Amino acid sequence: MLRAFDMYSDEHPDVRFDPDVTPRDVARMKLMSEITEQRGTYDIYFTWLQDTLWMVDAGAIVPLDEYIADMSSYLEDYPDFLASSIQRDGNTYSLPIYWNSLCMFYRTDLFESSEEQAAFRAEYGYDLRPPETWQEWVDTAEFFTRPPDLYGYSINGKAWAFYWDEYGVS
Structure with a gap:
């Protein structure tokens, strides 16, 4: 993610990123505190997919649809389960950059x-x-x-x- 920030900044020198890399076990508590206290410290939050909808419910994130010209074409390659985990009431709230599945193996x-x-x-x-x-x-x-x-x-x-x-x- 830091590399992506650098690449974007190279093309847009007027945009500055101040990354706050936080371990997962602390990040969610820190974010919940940010939301509760409405500090507005973060403009972009990179997290696990399952965090999207609770942040929507908390009123902490805004729909991204107005920022992407054709959201439907952007999402057309995503499986249905993924789209449903980032959308609520017809709005899209996060943009997954990858996903994976956990599974159990047994003998x-x-x-x-x-x-x-x-x-x-x-x-x-x-x-x-x-x-x-x-x-x-x-x-x-x-x-x-x-x-x-x-x-x-x-x-x-x-x-x-x-x-x-x-x-x-x-």
Whole structure:
């Protein structure tokens, strides 16, 4: 993002950027404080996609439609799920520069094993399957945790637990 600021500033020397790079765990609290106190410190806010609609609800951001001549052509290459996460009441409030999806991988050999299925049913009282609720996630992770060679749950880095909590199974 900083490179984009530099590139824009090179073409528009009268525009100045004063970036405030803030770690994610602090950024949302800082932004909420900005909104609550109506300080107006930020003109541009680069954040995760899911922050868009709560900022709309808080009255913290304005529609971008009037700033983009043909918003529909801009959004035509975006999948429907993405457009719906940046729009409210026919207005567009953010411009995603990328997106990704989180997914869960599991070992089919374990889930399809008749021995594992029988043991799981005996212990938890329901059929072994990929988890669909948080309780099933916990049960499955607990069941398959057999150190030192098998662990029922593994996550990338210390911040990723937040993403599963916010976007994961419900």
